[in-house]
Amino acid sequence: MIKVGILSCAHMHAGGYAHGLQLLPNVELVGIADENKERGEKFAQHFNIKYIPSYEELIQKVDAVVITSENSKHKALTLMAAEQKKHVLCEKPISVSVADAQAMIDACKQNGVKLQTAFPCRFSPSFKRVKQVVDEGQIGQIIAINGTNHGSMPGGWFTDKELAGGGAVMDHTVHVADLIRYLTGAEFIKVYAEIDKKFHPELNTDDCGTLSMTMTKGIFCTLDPSWSRNSAYPVWGDVTMRIIGTKGVINMDMFNQKLNLYNVDDRKAQWLYYGANTDAGLIKSFIDAIENDTPVFISGEDGLRAMELALGAYLSAEKCQPVELPLVK
């Protein structure tokens, strides 16, 4: 039995991960630790687990932790767990700076524990099929990718630059950035970005933008990470990729398995996703890596490379010039 604890539920994905953990027969979800007592107790009650006020105390009781705190707190919690020889599944983006992410990777390596970045989109059946078709060479060599990860403005700490490390670009660049790297086996070498705040003037962070990336292997891509979905839109957002190859093209709209709901009280049409639970796939992969002592499927390095793209995009937008990657050589 692998004992797991959740460190902070500041990020709403904590719920999906808790559910994923409780689905597994070889996992005991021990509890939730959170510095916010009200938030932690509510979460504990919902999942019928223990609320433990102290992170240190929960870490002592488990083999592995899932970190779903605010982005800027990932580093401290990861270091705390790694030093106690506990494996870490860390919510994306892995951190808010290259130095912090590198410190997390180093700490886990030195302590001989696993560090996985939470990129559940890799577990989407549609994406897995894309990967298979590309690997089989069916679309030839990849030339370009046109991606989006639209979302709704999440509010709360997500729009606090200190806690989140940025706005929409920080929040929504990393998922598709990771899918692109994993799919192509190429690395980002240059980014140009136009970033702005147009949808929510009251925010202190960006809320929209478009990134243009150049990769090794001669591949080029764009990515729209905007919080451009309003409350009237039928769904929270999307993950889409158009993959252009020398022999064919793939269109993926990851969450386009939906029911249309028209309810008079909601005053809007809604799309209800009925596809696979990618969070559960992510959690199972992390637990399997611990159980079988195999390398994690999505490494800390993967998390760092994806986050670095977002950081490069901010630099580019500031200078109105392309920025070379990696930022730290």
Place this chain on the structure above:
Amino acid sequence: MLKVGILGTGTMAKTHASAYRAIDGVQVAAFADSLPGTLDIVAKEYNAKAYTNYDELINDSSLDIIDVCLPTPLHKENTIKALATGKHVFCEKPVARTLEDAMEVKKAVDAAKGKFMVGHVVRFFPEFMVMKQMIDEGKLGTVGIARTSRIAAQPHGVKDWYENMEMSGGVILDLIIHDFDYLNWFFGKPKRVYAQGLFKKTQEEMDYALVVIRYESGVIAHVEGSWAEPSGFNVKAEICGSKGIIDVEPYKEAPLTINLRDPEVKQAGVIVPEAPVEESQYTTEIRHFIDCIINDKTPRVTVDDAIYALKIGLAALESIETGLPVNID
């Protein structure tokens, strides 16, 4: 009776000819093509004169309107000659292959007696007219992000001039210049352009480009253009603002599908979707041009509009070559 002479006998020439024929008081009186073959066929169909020399058609004093449907590099010379005769001139997009050529056309237009319009036909598509109306009425609030896509298989023109990138300017100057034009119509003056694409970078018989335009108003527009699709044609547009989102995928909107059983063959028949219209958008466009001639009005697409669309295209080509953003003056 207004008499029209059409330079060229390709797809656009035939489309325009059928548009003129649908309008009362207008007659297609002549075609010109340097090669016989199609020329004889269309001339016979329209009971029109057939010239194998462009100048002879241009100088035919019985004609009132010259419609230039020739490959892009031939637009300037023939447009200027036609304007000099005092006739009205309609020119297919793009107005010219280079900015220098376009400025010469502008000079000729400013000095000409006749009306002049460029075939940026998207301004006459009802869905884009409604889209503009919604933006102008403030239904979207402050626009932040615009995303458009125009994707097709590589066309094969006479002597494969489409494939000759230098001549056609590839997918950027031939296809998504449509998007540049209507985005300018929506959002005003473009400020800078960053683009990635295959222009002059591939030996494959295809082209693909991802273009980011930043407008002075702050709008970030992302335009995808593809001649990399194995088959099909599709258009998409999505405009996101602080108060609303509007999107359309016109070729997917089919009010009608016709599914016919083939009594001879045991295999399944083909379902053909249709979107019948009262009038083709090309006819609406030509009808507008005729109205401008008869009632002395300013055409919806001016030579300056055509030049701004071209400027974005040329800036995109330059950005692809330099890897840097290009400012538009």
